[in-house]
Amino acid sequence: MEEKYLELARSVPREDRPVSKNKLSGLGNFFGLYGGEHIAATEFVIGATMVTWGVTTREIIVGLLIGNLLATLTYAFLCAPIAVDTRKTLYSYLREVLGPYMQKIYNVVWGLASIAMASSMLNVSASALRVIFGITPQLEWYPTSFKFILLVLLLGVIVTIVAANGFEAVAKFSAICVPWMIAIFFAGAMISLPVLAAQTGYGEINSLKDFLNIADASIWTGSAVGGGERLGTIHVIGFAWMCNLAYHGGLNDMSLLRFAKRSSYGFVTGYGMYIGHFFAWISAGVMGATAANVLGQSLSVLDSGAVMSTIFGLTGLLAVVVAGWTTANPNIYRAALSFGTFFPKTSIKKVSYIVGIVTTLIAMFPIVANIMVIVNVIVLVVPTIGAIVLAEHWILPKLGGTRYWSKYKGWKINYAGLIAWGISLMFVITVSATGLIHSYLLFLPNYLLAMGSYIFLALRMGAREDYAEQVEEDKKLSEAIDIINDEENPVNDSETQTLPGLIKGIKWISYLFLIILIVLSIFTFNGNYSVESMKATSIWLTLLYFIFGGFPTIYKFRLKNKNKLTENLERQIE
Structure with a gap:
């Protein structure tokens, strides 16, 4: 090269x-x-x-x-x-x-x-x-x-x-x-x-x-x-x-x-x-x-x-x-x-x-x-x-x-693109003002109009x-x-970190709290658990989920960044 x-x-x-x-x-x-x-x-x-x-x-x-x-x-x-x-x-x-x-x-x-x-x-x-x-x-x-x-x-x-x-x-x-x-x-x-x-x-x-x-x-x-x-x-x-x-x-x-x-x-x-x-x-x-x-x-x-x-x-x-x-x-x-x-x-x-x-x-x-x-x-x-x-x-x-x-x-400006964008904007303004097409349906003809306009203009303005x-x-x-x-960014095959068994276990425990939340909501639907009890319990289940679910993610993220910092220092020493 x-x-x-x-x-x-x-x-x-x-x-x-x-x-x-x-x-x-x-x-x-x-x-x-x-x-x-x-x-x-x-x-x-x-x-x-x-x-x-x-x-x-x-x-x-x-x-x-x-x-x-x-x-x-x-x-x-x-x-x-x-x-x-x-x-x-x-x-x-x-x-x-x-x-x-x-x-x-x-x-x-x-x-x-x-x-x-x-x-x-x-x-x-x-x-x-x-x-x-x-x-x-x-x-x-x-x-x-x-x-x-x-x-x-x-x-x-x-x-x-x-x-x-x-x-x-x-x-x-x-x-x-x-x-x-x-x-x-x-x-x-x-x-x-x-x-x-x-x-x-x-x-x-x-x-x-x-x-x-x-x-x-x-x-x-x-x-x-x-x-x-x-x-x-x-x-x-x-x-x-x-x-x-x-x-x-x-x-x-x-x-x-x-x-x-x-x-x-x-x-x-x-x-x-x-x-x-x-x-x-x-x-x-x-x-x-x-x-x-x-x-x-x-x-x-x-x-x-x-x-x-x-x-x-x-x-x-x-x-x-x-x-x-x-x-x-x-x-x-x-x-x-x-x-x-x-x-x-x-x-x-x-x-x-x-x-x-x-x-x-x-x-x-x-x-x-x-x-x-x-x-x-x-x-x-x-x-x-x-x-x-x-x-x-x-x-x-x-x-x-x-x-x-x-x-x-x-x-410095693709004039075909600028004109095509302008055509699409005028189309939106005109149709919106007249109410010919509902606003939830307007995007599709507008999208196709912009694409078609650009292709037509580009081929005639020098694309060929x-x-x-x-x-x-x-x-x-x-x-x-x-x-x-x-x-600058060499691929490091060892970058993928294996989490310790305890950390993995904590992650899986977090999902247990979500399962309990879902089960209690079904009980509430069936009339076997009151709505007020569900409201009170759900906030504790939520806090436990984020504590147990967030810790492994933060641990892995910080470990990865620590390893990157170590690699950068080693490169600087070399």
Whole structure:
């Protein structure tokens, strides 16, 4: 390899290089990460909101089954393959495809969107805890309680520290929380159903037919709350598919899936989709309808904290907090990667701390709690960039074009991409203003329009020209980067640590507390254990789970970092 290419490779910032081989991660981290992110505080909000749509029980079940399947397939067949093929974040890869100027425009938009999402989750978490600390409801757009500000600050410090420690820390944190969150959603539904049956005079629930009947009568009734538009199966499918479009179709989860050993890891997202966006949404709907009946208030005026404290007491409030953390963590991480492209000489860890501070400050303002507005803006504005990148990476070469053609032409902006993005934005504005297509269904024609427009424009603006010389230069630089990555990050086969038997035993004991939690919830459903006893017992089972489950994870994480520090010192001595 010529020295000039090696020198060029060394000058490429680490975050702009493909992930090195020893950074690739196993399936376990992805199960934890996608479970944690999609079994989150948003599920309490979205699941309860769906109750107000006027859908029937069968419509919600069928719609979520199909919509989440489409979301999983989009992760598996669109996002994961390009992430594994490039081993880069979208924020870095955009420089190759759309040029440095457009890259920066997009990264600002997405970085701000990620901060908004993380801020929303922190605000929801703090709102859930306000009752414990005697904080008045935050009804203005600005904070009206100093104690609320301090609470947001404390929660923000925790999630920022986790996010700043990188992909593995985010994944490990989620992996601890996910099993407990699944148990809480299950137990919450078990506790709620007999209470709802008693409140509505239905009687006992002894079969699936009974559940469907009470669900049709008191949860998903087929009548929209407040006389709004009644939605149906197609709207549920569209919403479930588009809810994470920015991450799968929009390719923002390249930042996570670039660590996958194989593109088939994309199917792991189905774990998050069906546990989080099917099971959890339905459970949240059950709990929301029950809380509304118990409190005698409309579900539209209850926040997730009010719902969960009514159903599950202190454990319910903790569930909202933990769920908010597991969503805020990866969003701060994504935002740091996005803004990191502006500061190539600053470590992502430092950028994460800055992003965390900004996120925490914004979270102090209750206006950011309106998650549905944030979701809709992200879904309609961001994902079309993913359509353009997919067209560049996979489709143009099959039509005789060349990847990165605009870079080879010396453009700082890929004008075909800019125009295609502009066309998609105008389409969204026009259709939204006229109401021709429901907002939950608008994303698909918009996505295809952006992709088609880009292919048409790129082929006519120079994608088919001869760039053989530039392609060869890029190939040599890529090979040099691989060499530098191997030198700076050698694969260590002994890196995998075997935990002592005692530590493993402690980990397995933690799951015993979750089993007890689930069994007691079933007893509560059957009337053999009181709801109040369940609320009191569940908080102790929760604390024991996190103590016994968290210790082995922290032990392993610290041991791994200690070994890395030792290796670095040995290299410096050599």
